[in-house]
Amino acid sequence: MEEGYSFGSQEFKMIDRASVAISGINKIISFDDEEFLLESVMGNIHLKGEGLELLKLDTNDGNVKIKGKINSFTYLDGKEKNKEESFITKLFK
Secondary structure, three states, rough: OOOOOOOOOOOOEEEOOOEEEOEEEEEEEEEOEEEEEEEEEEEEEEEEEEEEEEEEEOOOEEEEEEEEEEEEEEEEEEHHHHHHHHHHHHHHO
8 A cells, every 4th residue: 555545444436427426535635626635544546527517515524426427436546657657668768
């Protein structure tokens, strides 16, 4: 587990790519109608879509509900980013 993130459980529930409910959220780092960047107990989450709207934010329980067309949901991991960068670096050598 990455340093800076506490252990905890997380649940992700998506319905018809039109809404998503996520538990274990520590804070919303940034958001607009096309993407959300969330800090969670399992690492940072990048959610992309169209017409995204925050429906519910429960800071006590760490629950978030978002509606809109969900296009992607990705956990951001520093290790994966380094792998991608090293692959691209190798490709252009």
